[in-house]
Amino acid sequence: MFELSGTWWEIPVRATLVYIVLLVLMRVSGHRTVGQFTPFDLLIVMLLSEAVSNGLNGEEKSLTGGLVSAATLIGLNLFVAFITARNHRMQVLVEGRAVLIGRDGKVFEDVIKRHHVPLCDVERALREADCDLTDMRFAFLEADGQISILQESGSPVEK
Structure with missing residues (x-):
C-alpha cells in the first residue's frame, strides 16, 4: 500500500x-x-x-x-x-490581461466572438451595472473572465 x-x-x-x-x-x-x-x-x-x-x-x-x-x-x-x-x-x-470589448456605447462584436463571450453576457453586465449602452464608457473582459463596465460617470462596476 x-x-x-x-x-x-x-x-x-x-x-x-x-x-x-x-x-x-x-x-x-x-x-x-x-x-x-x-x-x-x-x-x-x-x-x-x-x-x-x-x-x-x-x-x-x-x-x-x-x-x-x-x-x-x-x-x-x-x-x-x-x-x-x-x-x-x-x-x-x-x-492574461484585460481585453477591451466595448467603448463609448459600442460593443466590439468581433472581439467578443474571438473571446467566446456571448452578447447576452455583456448585456447582463450592463444591467448589473445599472448602465445603458449609451452610458457605457468602457467594457472590459477581465483576465478572470468577469466583465467590468466603466460608466461615463467613472464608477467601475464588475459582473
Missing part, C-alpha cells in the same frame, strides 16, 4: 509535465473558460482530470505515489502563485 512500484522521482516529473501542459491549455482556451463554469465546462474539467490521472502516476497504485503527485501539484501551484505575484510579465503570461 505504501511501497512505490517505480522510482520516486518519476512521479514529480510526470506531475510537473502534466501541470505545465494543462496550464498552457487552460491559458490558450481563453478568459471565459476560467471565469465562469457552465455545466459543460465543469464536465470538461472533470474529464480532463480523469484523462491525465494515469499520466500523473503511470502505473503507480500506492497511496504514497498518489500523495507524491498531490504534493507536487500543490507545490507547483504555490510556486506559480509566488512567481506571478512578484513578476508582472509572468503574471500576464499565466493569467
